[in-house]
Amino acid sequence: MAAKKIEFELCPGRNIGTDHPCFIIAEIGQNHQGDVGIAKQMIKAAKEAGADCVKFQKSTVLERFNKKCLERPYNVPQSWGKTYGEHKLYLELSEDAYLELQAYAKELGIYFSASAFDFNAVNFLEKINVPFFKVPSSDTGSLEFIEFMAKKRVPMVISTGMQDMITVKRVYHLVKKYHDNFTFLQCTSAYPVGPENTNLRVIQTFQDTFKDVPIGYSGHESGISVSLAAVALGAKVLERHVTLDKSWKGTDHKASLDMSELTELVKQVRIVEASLGCPEKKMLDVEAPMKRKLGKSAVAIGDLKQGTVLSKDNMSIKNAEPVGFLPHEFSKLKGAILTKDVGDDETILPNAVEFSAETSAATGKFVAVVLARKGSKGVPGKNTKILNGLPLVAWSILAARKASCFDEIWVSTDCDHIGAIAESFGAMYFRRDPMSALDRSSSKDALLDFVGNHPDVWAAAYIQCTFPTQNPDLLSKAVSMIRADEFDCVFSVGRSHKFRWTPITAENKYTRPLNFDPSKRPRRQDWQGEIIENGAFYMFRVEELLCSGDYQSNRVTYLEDFGVGQGETVDIDTPEDFVRAELLVKKHCETYNLDDLIAPATGEKYRQMMMMEAARTAAAQKVGDTPQ
Incomplete structure (x- = not known):
């Protein structure tokens, strides 16, 4: 199924998101020094550098700041007036100037917009028909302001500097009430900001959390490296402050790119985008x-x-x-x-x-392998513990036999007693390397040990001994899929209907949902749930295991196992699991008519073996050495 497209039209004729090029905004802000002529020079330079859009900052100074703030003395090198109010009024372009600059940008063929810092500014920008509103970081936490803007149903670019995740989620749900055309920009509000504080991984957090929203980055760092990394991580909008001269008066100039840097940024962004290519690994024509x-x-x-x-x-x-x-x-x-x-x-x-009719890409044996070591971290002697009258390991062997699709059935173990049980139930016994039977050993270690000693095996079914309700029909179907060369691995899955949350740690006292949106929590009876491995079996081509070091590689798929009843499966890891499994295994035995396989297995050979084991156990107990 094709991936869902996450995109919208930000400007007329220009979509952002999915496979569209990153939308690059040259943030002129107030670096024009209050001069329309300089502003025009910057628009032209940004266009020549290859930016998609120029953006300014619009505010109604007397509405935005209170009286004391405006009257505060502002005797700093960056000041354009004796008070902060005089300074801001000097830099604020008139509405007529905005119309003039908007017309000039249109003439050059570059999009024109602005950040709005107050309600009047929003209304003005709506009146002049900017393609999108920019929400500055300082106002992202002002929910009344956000709602006022969202109600106008104009696309929104929302910076998230100085905000936390809870606030960003509130903004997401608030804007969603009115429209879907908005993007969040990861941003750190420091001028300039060091790379260690840019936190680009937030881009991925946003992508995981807001799956239907394109994510971008607004940078205040020096140079272009961090911005390029943001694009590589999937930023679909990139905003950088620009200037004609970094030595000019004003706090933003030092955190801005000059026009030669902007030119190089645009060039390198397009190279990065081209280099990302497609996620499918395949041989290319150029190779x-x-x-x-x-x-x-x-x-x-x-x-x-x-x-x-x-x-x-x-x-x-x-x-x-x-x-x-x-x-x-x-x-x-x-x-x-x-x-x-x-x-x-x-x-x-x-x-x-x-290739004759007998010749196949699959040359060799397709075997079932049950891994059943002597030790167990959860239940001592688990694999020989009696379940519904038979040792636990027997049930996997019987399921493999019932499937009637394997050339051979093997039990790989480090215990002769388990090996004898395996043989009595119709399987063959492979004495595994003790190093692959340790508590710290993985199933892959044991499988590599097995196939390394059986070069005639081309495909294997790793059947989980602790899953006694194996579905023989599912085993047979998975084998046929491997034999038909459709897949390199087929494994068994079930469904989980649990709502999962991130763990709370000393570093993070808050949790967040992992697999659902709390505002859209589905009813359990309406939710199909999540696909999860149930560990019953893993079918694989040996060649893939040897080449990749993994038995779930290349062409992988799953089969869903509902067990003997809808969702009635059991994986035994604790003593309590044995109690729950007893009834399920009995029903499983009846469902798949396993009785006809049990009778021969419980004949004279098995009875003699169990008698010998009982005698050995009794003798060991006399000397205080009870076997495990």
């Missing part, structure tokens, strides 16, 4: 010449006559001309028949090979 030059192919060992059956003994892999069967197709050739002579060291070409 084809090198593939022909360096790629290896199957070649003949010795002169091979027409009718020769190919095997690993008469083929080799070399850099060859012309190119033929590639290394990953080597196993496919085993068992194929030559339809013409192939000379020593020559490439085996497709037109020289015939």
Whole structure:
């Protein structure tokens, strides 16, 4: 299923989000020094640098600040007046100036907008029909102001400096009441800000939290490196302050890019975007010449006559001309028949090979492997503990036998007693390397040990011993999917209907939802739930395990297991699980008619073995050495 598009039209004819180029805003702000002529120079320079939009800052000074703030003395090097009010009034462009600059930007072909710092400014920007409102970080926490702006249903670019996640969520839900056309920008309100305080990972947090909103970045750092990293992380809007001269009077100039830096930023952003490419790993057309030059192919060992059956003994892999069967197709050739002579060291070409009906890409055995070690972190002796009359390990063996789809069924264990049980129930016993049976060992360690000792196995089903309600029909279906070369791994899943939250830690006292939106909490009966591994089985091609080090790689899919009843499955890890499993296993046995497999297994050989084990246990108890 194609990924949902997260985009909207920010400016006429210009969408942001999804696969659209990053929208680059040149924030002129008040770096125009209160001069319309300088403002025009900056608009032209931003256009020449390749920016998509120029943005100014609009406020009604007498509305925005109170009397004491306006009358405060402002005797600093950056001041344009004796008081703070005089300073702000000097830098504030008139409404006529805005109309003049807007017309000039339109003439040059660059979008024009502004931040609004008060209600009158919002109304003015709406009147002159700017394509979007910019919400400055200082006003993002003013919910009344946000709602006033959102009600106008004009696209919004919302900076989040000086805010926390709770506030941003409130803004999200508030704006959503009126429209969907808005974006959040990660921002740190310091001028300039050091890279250690830019917190670009918030971009990913926003992407995970606000899945239907494009996310961007507003930067106040020096240079362009951090901004490029933001784009690489997925920022779809990038805002940077710009200036004609960093030495000019004003606090923003030092945190701004000059026009040569803006030009380089735009250039590098487009390079970064091009380099991101697509998420699918595949051989590209540009690699084809090198593939022909360096790629290896199957070649003949010795002169091979027409009718020769190919095997690993008469083929080799070399850099060859012309190119033929590639290394990953080597196993496919085993068992194929030559339809013409192939000379020593020559490439085996497709037109020289015939695959008979018996020949398959899958050459070797497809086996079931039950991992059942002696030790257990949760329940001592768990794998031999009696469940519904049989040792726990027996139920996985019986399910594999009932599936009737495996060439062989193996139990990999470090315990001879478990091995004897396995053989009595119709499986074969592999004594695993003790190092793969430690508490710290992984199932992958045990599987690598097994396939390393069984080179004739091309595919395996890792069947979980602690999952006694294995579905034989599902096992058979998964095997057929692997055999048909549709997938490299098929595993079993169930569904979870639990609402999950992040853990509370010493560093973070707040929690947040992981898999749902609290404002849109679904009813459990209406929610399909989350797909989760239930650990019942993992089918895989051995080649994938050996090549990738993982049995869930390349072409992976799952099958959903509902058990003997809707959702009635059990994975045994605690003593309480055995109690719950008793009834389920009984129903499971009846559902899949396993009785016909149990009778022969509980014959004389099994009874004798259990008697011997009981005698051994009694003898050990006399000397105080109870076996585990």
